[in-house]
Amino acid sequence: MTHPTRTDEPLRGWRRWLGDLTFQQQLSLAVALGVLCMTLLSSVASAWQASRQTRLNLMQQGLRVTASLAQQSRLALLTGTADNAAEAVSATLAFPDVVRVEVRRADGDMLLAKGPMVEPMSLSSEPSPVEREAPYLMEEGADSWRFAASVWFLVDPSPYDVAEIKPQRLGQVQVVFSKARLTETVANIFWVNVLSSLVIAVFFLAVLRMLSTHLTRPLNALSQAMGRAEQGEVDVRIAATGSRDLQGMALAFNRMIAALEERGDELHRHRDHLEELVRNRTTELQVAKERAEVASQAKTDFLTRMSHELRTPLNAVMGYAQILQMDKAMTPRHQQILGTIRDSGDHLLNLIVDILDLSRIEAGKTELSPTDCKLQDLAATLEDLMRIKAAEKQLAFSVRADEHLPASVRADERCLRQVLLNLLGNALKFTSSGHVQLTISAVAGRAPVGCARVRFEVEDTGPGIAPQDQARIFEPFEQAGDARSRSAGTGLGLAISRSLVGLMGGALQLDSAVGQGSRFWFELDLPVARTSVAAVRTRQAPITGYVGPRRRILIADDLGANRQLLVAMLSPLGFEITEALHGQQVLDQVATAPPDLVLMDWSMPVMDGLEATRQLRRTESTRELPIIAITANASVQHQEQARAAGASDYIPKPFDCHELLDKIARQLDLTWITLPPIASGSTPAH
Numbered sequence: 001m002t003h004p005t006r007t008d009e010p011l012r013g014w015r016r017w018l019g020d021l022t023f024q025q026q027l028s029l030a031v032a033l034g035v036l037c038m039t040l041l042s043s044v045a046s047a048w049q050a051s052r053q054t055r056l057n058l059m060q061q062g063l064r065v066t067a068s069l070a071q072q073s074r075l076a077l078l079t080g081t082a083d084n085a086a087e088a089v090s091a092t093l094a095f096p097d098v099v100r101v102e103v104r105r106a107d108g109d110m111l112l113a114k115g116p117m118v119e120p121m122s123l124s125s126e127p128s129p130v131e132r133e134a135p136y137l138m139e140e141g142a143d144s145w146r147f148a149a150s151v152w153f154l155v156d157p158s159p160y161d162v163a164e165i166k167p168q169r170l171g172q173v174q175v176v177f178s179k180a181r182l183t184e185t186v187a188n189i190f191w192v193n194v195l196s197s198l199v200i201a202v203f204f205l206a207v208l209r210m211l212s213t214h215l216t217r218p219l220n221a222l223s224q225a226m227g228r229a230e231q232g233e234v235d236v237r238i239a240a241t242g243s244r245d246l247q248g249m250a251l252a253f254n255r256m257i258a259a260l261e262e263r264g265d266e267l268h269r270h271r272d273h274l275e276e277l278v279r280n281r282t283t284e285l286q287v288a289k290e291r292a293e294v295a296s297q298a299k300t301d302f303l304t305r306m307s308h309e310l311r312t313p314l315n316a317v318m319g320y321a322q323i324l325q326m327d328k329a330m331t332p333r334h335q336q337i338l339g340t341i342r343d344s345g346d347h348l349l350n351l352i353v354d355i356l357d358l359s360r361i362e363a364g365k366t367e368l369s370p371t372d373c374k375l376q377d378l379a380a381t382l383e384d385l386m387r388i389k390a391a392e393k394q395l396a397f398s399v400r401a402d403e404h405l406p407a408s409v410r411a412d413e414r415c416l417r418q419v420l421l422n423l424l425g426n427a428l429k430f431t432s433s434g435h436v437q438l439t440i441s442a443v444a445g446r447a448p449v450g451c452a453r454v455r456f457e458v459e460d461t462g463p464g465i466a467p468q469d470q471a472r473i474f475e476p477f478e479q480a481g482d483a484r485s486r487s488a489g490t491g492l493g494l495a496i497s498r499s500l501v502g503l504m505g506g507a508l509q510l511d512s513a514v515g516q517g518s519r520f521w522f523e524l525d526l527p528v529a530r531t532s533v534a535a536v537r538t539r540q541a542p543i544t545g546y547v548g549p550r551r552r553i554l555i556a557d558d559l560g561a562n563r564q565l566l567v568a569m570l571s572p573l574g575f576e577i578t579e580a581l582h583g584q585q586v587l588d589q590v591a592t593a594p595p596d597l598v599l600m601d602w603s604m605p606v607m608d609g610l611e612a613t614r615q616l617r618r619t620e621s622t623r624e625l626p627i628i629a630i631t632a633n634a635s636v637q638h639q640e641q642a643r644a645a646g647a648s649d650y651i652p653k654p655f656d657c658h659e660l661l662d663k664i665a666r667q668l669d670l671t672w673i674t675l676p677p678i679a680s681g682s683t684p685a686h
Helices: 008-020 023-072 075-080 083-093 129-133 182-232 244-325 331-363 375-392 413-430 494-501 561-574 583-592 609-618 637-643 657-668
Strands: 098-105 109-114 136-140 144-153 168-180 371-373 396-401 410-411 435-443 452-458 509-512 518-527 543-546 551-558 576-580 596-600 627-631 649-652 672-674
Touching: 008 561, 023 075, 023 083, 023 098, 023 136, 023 144, 023 168, 023 672, 075 083, 075 098, 075 168, 075 596, 083 098, 083 109, 129 168, 129 396, 144 410, 168 561, 182 244, 182 576, 182 672, 244 561, 244 657, 331 375, 331 627, 331 657, 371 413, 375 435, 375 551, 410 518, 413 435, 413 452, 413 518, 494 509, 543 561, 551 561, 551 583, 551 637, 561 576, 576 583, 609 627, 609 637, 627 637, 627 657, 649 657
Parallel strands: 396 435, 551 576, 551 596, 596 627, 627 649
Antiparallel strands: 098 109, 098 168, 136 144, 144 168, 371 410, 435 452, 452 518, 509 518, 543 672
């Protein structure tokens, strides 16, 4: 930023001063300055020209006077007598402007001098050989000239002369002329020119003043009319007088005022109805807002209801699968089947979560939750989940994990698995023959420090995607293929996958040609987790009981299947189980036989779990009673509501058996009795 200097301040002051002047004053000032400049220039030019002419005349006069004196001083220099030159010197001093006369011998000695002494002159010139017999300007000062002429003795030539007789130099005369007359003449000429120019200028300015007054009178009238219009006057008109240009301005102003009056009338008419229009528009917007809020609330209620209804049966499926997995009588084949059931249930649960989060993805509110993720285990899980579907269509299915992959990376495993399952599911759905392959490989030399660049690629031998459809299939609710294949999905998979890959820092790419299959791929820079490559995974050891006295747990749920599942999980471990169908029964049983812990469902008839929890917390004897809320309402808002009501902990349906047992142990301070842990290799046993 530049700051104004001190030299700018006077300039700004002049500009402000000029801005305060009227147009007539500015015009008069400009003309006066112009005339003054012309007067000064013409006076200076005239004085300079007169000075040159007068100087030339005076110098010629000085040269003539000097030449005459030289001739008259020849006898005095021949005889060496000053009296012979006195008369000539006096006559020379009688000339105007002559201030001093000097007669000098050939050796430079003074013979005769009259007149006051003159200061040494700064300018001088020596006579040239041509000037020896002619007078010349010897010196020139600021106030005078010094002319000089040599005095010669000349002998007339004779025919009897044997040799040529050369002229003899007798001496020199010098005459000093004053410049006073030159200075006076130049000054007189200058002031005469100035005075005459000023007289003409004054006359010209007077005429200009009359003309400018005649010209500015219509402008002043126009300015006053504009001022009245600015103050709000409506019927403002001015007469078209003055020059043709000023008359045009006046007519244009009158037309403008007429147009403004017409528009003002129109605005007044609109203003009369504006309040009614605003009121109607406000009512319409309010109705639209209420409809949008109702639609949004209906969508939220629908998704919440769908989540609750889907989680409830999933809770039984996954819960009994876990109970059967803990049964030591299950064969390895049965364990593998149960593991697939659990993995499929987990996948279905993740799909439900993804559907609920779709609106958050579109609103840009989805956040990643990176954890330590083993890519080899992820590949094995995906292979187990998709192998059965590939076998049903008699397709060759393979998952290849590069041996150079890091043992563990930091990534959001849920998002990553969801993307790969979407891509594999699409590939299996649209491929009727051939193979589907997932390849997870490390890209060398392209990742930042501390990270590994991993490439995920799904390739199939399906029908391929036409070029005009390759951009469209990534949009929500858009699908490619025939009508039968399109009806098998919602068209959200690729849209969600592209959004999730973008959140993880990559870009979902597609290479496809009609009749040659498709290849979806993306690359991610994933931080390498601090785990050993040769890490050995240990399956959580089966729990057979707990240390200490028998504990009583009250299970509150209106669905018998859910209560039976919890009874089947907890009874073999040594817990005493009581059941309640709704919140009022919970209050009654707690009053008669207080339990050590309550597993409280959220939605129950008569009294829901939240109200029952609130009433238990109001009683002194049950204020510290451990209460774990178990509900299919799995949103963060519901979790906060449960804790606000007084729940000690919270677990959503469907739940993991070990997670539930961990929460029970934390609330009751239990120590579990387990079988020895079973170690396995890099591939999990099912």
